[in-house]
Amino acid sequence: RICATTKGGGGGGGGPPPADASGPVTVEVSANGADFTADGAAFSYAATATVTGAGPLSGPATGGTEVVVRGANLVFSPSLACRFAFFDVPASFVGPTELRCAAPAQSAGAAAFAVIDDRRVLYEATFEYTPLMAVRGASPPRGAAGTSVKVAGSGFAAYATAECVFGDHRVDAVVTSDTEVTCEAPPGEGDVEVRVVSGATTAAGEAAFAYARAPSVSALRPSTAAAGEPVTVYGADFVDASELACAFGDVTTQARYVSSTELVCVAPAGAGVVDVAVTANGVEFGEATAFTYAATRARFAPGSGPARGGTDVTIKGADFAPAARLACRFGSTSVPAAFVDEATVACASPRGAGIVSLSFSRDGVAFAPLGEFVYDEDVVLERLAPPLGSVSGATVELVGKDLPSSCLFGDVVVEGTRTLDGVACRAPPGEGIVGVAATRNLVDPASNLISFRYVADPVLTDVTPARASIGSTITIRGVRFADSDLLACRFGGAVVNAQYLDATRISCAVPAGAGSTIALSTNGRDFFGELAFHLLEDASVTKVSPMQAPVGGDVDVRVYGQGFSHGPDAACRFGSSLVPARVLNGTLLACVAPAHEIGKTTLSISLNGADFVEASSFVYYAAPLIREASNTRGPLGGGLTVTLAGDFPVGTKTACRFGSTMVDAVLNGSIVSCEAPPATVPGAVPLSLLLDGAAARSAVDLTYKYEGAVVLGSLDPA
Numbered sequence: 001r002i003c004a005t006t007k008g009g010g011g012g013g014g015g016p017p018p019a020d021a022s023g024p025v026t027v028e029v030s031a032n033g034a035d036f037t038a039d040g041a042a043f044s045y046a047a048t049a050t051v052t053g054a055g056p057l058s059g060p061a062t063g064g065t066e067v068v069v070r071g072a073n074l075v076f077s078p079s080l081a082c083r084f085a086f087f088d089v090p091a092s093f094v095g096p097t098e099l100r101c102a103a104p105a106q107s108a109g110a111a112a113f114a115v116i117d118d119r120r121v122l123y124e125a126t127f128e129y130t131p132l133m134a135v136r137g138a139s140p141p142r143g144a145a146g147t148s149v150k151v152a153g154s155g156f157a158a159y160a161t162a163e164c165v166f167g168d169h170r171v172d173a174v175v176t177s178d179t180e181v182t183c184e185a186p187p188g189e190g191d192v193e194v195r196v197v198s199g200a201t202t203a204a205g206e207a208a209f210a211y212a213r214a215p216s217v218s219a220l221r222p223s224t225a226a227a228g229e230p231v232t233v234y235g236a237d238f239v240d241a242s243e244l245a246c247a248f249g250d251v252t253t254q255a256r257y258v259s260s261t262e263l264v265c266v267a268p269a270g271a272g273v274v275d276v277a278v279t280a281n282g283v284e285f286g287e288a289t290a291f292t293y294a295a296t297r298a299r300f301a302p303g304s305g306p307a308r309g310g311t312d313v314t315i316k317g318a319d320f321a322p323a324a325r326l327a328c329r330f331g332s333t334s335v336p337a338a339f340v341d342e343a344t345v346a347c348a349s350p351r352g353a354g355i356v357s358l359s360f361s362r363d364g365v366a367f368a369p370l371g372e373f374v375y376d377e378d379v380v381l382e383r384l385a386p387p388l389g390s391v392s393g394a395t396v397e398l399v400g401k402d403l404p405s406s407c408l409f410g411d412v413v414v415e416g417t418r419t420l421d422g423v424a425c426r427a428p429p430g431e432g433i434v435g436v437a438a439t440r441n442l443v444d445p446a447s448n449l450i451s452f453r454y455v456a457d458p459v460l461t462d463v464t465p466a467r468a469s470i471g472s473t474i475t476i477r478g479v480r481f482a483d484s485d486l487l488a489c490r491f492g493g494a495v496v497n498a499q500y501l502d503a504t505r506i507s508c509a510v511p512a513g514a515g516s517t518i519a520l521s522t523n524g525r526d527f528f529g530e531l532a533f534h535l536l537e538d539a540s541v542t543k544v545s546p547m548q549a550p551v552g553g554d555v556d557v558r559v560y561g562q563g564f565s566h567g568p569d570a571a572c573r574f575g576s577s578l579v580p581a582r583v584l585n586g587t588l589l590a591c592v593a594p595a596h597e598i599g600k601t602t603l604s605i606s607l608n609g610a611d612f613v614e615a616s617s618f619v620y621y622a623a624p625l626i627r628e629a630s631n632t633r634g635p636l637g638g639g640l641t642v643t644l645a646g647d648f649p650v651g652t653k654t655a656c657r658f659g660s661t662m663v664d665a666v667l668n669g670s671i672v673s674c675e676a677p678p679a680t681v682p683g684a685v686p687l688s689l690l691l692d693g694a695a696a697r698s699a700v701d702l703t704y705k706y707e708g709a710v711v712l713g714s715l716d717p718a
Contacts, residue, residue, distance in 0.1 A: 047073040051115050051123035058128040063105035079118040085111040130158040138194050138207035140281030145187040159198035167192035213237045214286035215278040222319030226297030227269045230366035243282040249274035264366045302441035304374035309351040311444045325364035331356030376440050381447035386523035388453040394526050397424045403438040410434040413442045430454045455482040460529030465608035469536040472510045472611040486524035537563035541615040546692040548619040549593040555694040558590045569609030575601035596620040621649040624696035633705045638678040652691040659685035679706040
């Protein structure tokens with residue numbers, strides 16, 4: 001058995017210490033209750049520790065609240081602790097009158113609180129865990145000093161008072177709900193963090209706030225536009241923020257940030273003149289500029305084009321400016337647009353199909369709808385009728401199925417008229433060769449192109465012959481004749497194909513029903529000129545007399561037949577020798593046979609000097625020669641038979657001419673005989689022999705001497 005006793009300090013001997021013991025004592029140990037150790041151990045009696053209070057007795061459920069414990073005779077001990085419900089946390093010994101403890105995290109609500117030393121409870125109370133206070137954001141997130149800022153979060157209602165901390169600057173806050181406090185931004189600059197505090201409690205999280213001046217607007221482009229069109233806003237202090245917006249009067253619309261001096265807004269519905277201002281925080285607006293709503297939105301033309309694309313679409317609006325970002329969008333396909341002037345831009349349609357929406361953008365990003373653009377399917381142009389025409393214009397038929405009613409000659413649009421086979425258009429004046437197509441939008445070809453050739457208007461100077469019968473070939477002379485498969489001559493109302501000879505000559509055959517004028521066409525449709533023409537009856541020959549002549553010619557030949565008409569160009573052709581003819585009446589013409597070599601040839605006649613009708617064969621014989629003349633003297637009363645011998649052709653009609661008197665003669669082989677006619681006075685007269693009207697040559701002197709009657713006056717010798 002061990003027995004301990006204390007010595008000194010007011011007690012002696014063995015046994016337990018007295019109840020009022022205090023101060024330091026020595027502790028000795030005895031094994032028999034009588035004998036004690038002599039070295040001892042120091043022991044000090046302490047005064048009784050008491051706790052008078054603790055605070056604060058509330059804090060956030062996140063823990064961390066420092067609770068100060070106050071009392072007396074407090075002594076450091078490793079077992080000193082604060083108990084929060086079921087959790088003990090060590091107490092920090094500050095001095096005999098103060099301890100400190102940090103509240104651990106707990107669920108919101110009341111928790112038992114106690115100060116303990118080993119297992120002895122020194123103090124008991126209740127600690128109130130307040131709900132978690134947290135900050136999620138600030139609205140607006142930017143603004144100038146004085147901006148009313150709403151801080152969103154949670155757990156604010158548990159705190160009677162709160163403050164907002166902008167960086168290092170505290171300002172009073174008003175708790176408006178459990179999820180919001182409101183405070184006014186103090187003076188500052190740049191980007192700061194916003195926190196919410198309540199006493200020693202700081203809300204979890206923080207919000208960003210940027211100090212910025214209210215944006216100001218200096219100019220708009222366009223300053224006049226329709227609702228739905230993008231408007232570029234120029235000014236200062238623009239920021240790239242989700243709250244960036246434009247206010248058109250009382251209507252706010254989102255803005256797209258471009259730079260600190262430029263942004264784009266789409267004009268909302270509105271009318272008249274309104275002020276346009278910009279906000280970077282949805283609350284504060286700076287200086288504004290006037291904007292005018294246009295009565296109509298920008299217009300464009302044409303409203304359709306071929307599916308292959310390439311249509312030049314012109315957009316009419318206002319306040320356009322040169323920019324690399326101008327663009328048009330056809331459906332979902334964007335193409336660059338070209339600045340033309342302040343009221344006009346243009347773009348080329350891409351390849352497409354069907355009906356698509358067309359929109360326009362001044363910056364390549366914000367597009368304003370303009371309307372619908374229709375892609376047309378191409379049609380097939382089969383041919384042009386005719387494929388050429390006058391430089392002064394011509395009517396042309398475009399042949400094909402389902403052709404639109406307008407035509408395109410080069411870049412000139414012509415309204416047409418529908419026909420059974422296509423559409424007819426009047427080609428405008430032009431020159432050279434141009435492509436022709438049908439067009440729907442009055443700009444682009446809606447079909448394949450076919451070449452159309454402009455030709456100069458022909459000028460007709462004369463026609464040869466100007467008189468001809470049906471089937472005869474006439475030649476038109478003039479200038480600026482063009483070679484064409486469609487060349488045609490028109491005789492009054494009768495049209496026939498023509499043949500190109502050269503740039504100054506064209507020929508054609510006289511048709512049945514030919515009229516009294518001739519015109520020429522290079523395309524079979526448009527005719528030029530008006531030359532006089534006379535249609536001759538078809539001439540026919542029934543008889544020729546004589547049908548022979550001496551090689552020297554000079555024989556009067558008579559041609560009998562039908563359809564002869566008077567004209568300056570009537571002619572006879574002996575082989576290849578042409579001589580004038582005299583039309584005596586509708587059934588008779590005469591001509592003088594020209595000199596020709598011996599032999600048989602062909603006699604033809606012409607009433608116009610160009611078209612010949614074969615009359616008969618015609619024989620030239622050697623020139624007759626009178627070698628001998630008998631009975632060349634005779635009485636005034638005539639009756640004497642004159643005989644001429646020589647070389648004479650068989651079958652010729654013979655006659656003798658005595659001076660100027662003609663008498664018939666009889667040819668018998670190589671002898672011609674004729675009877676001298678009476679005369680009134682004696683004397684010699686020329687004597688000639690005519691064979692078929694031509695005088696025969698003579699190898700002897702041919703005269704006939706008329707002698708007076710002989711009167712016998714006497715006879716000697718009687």
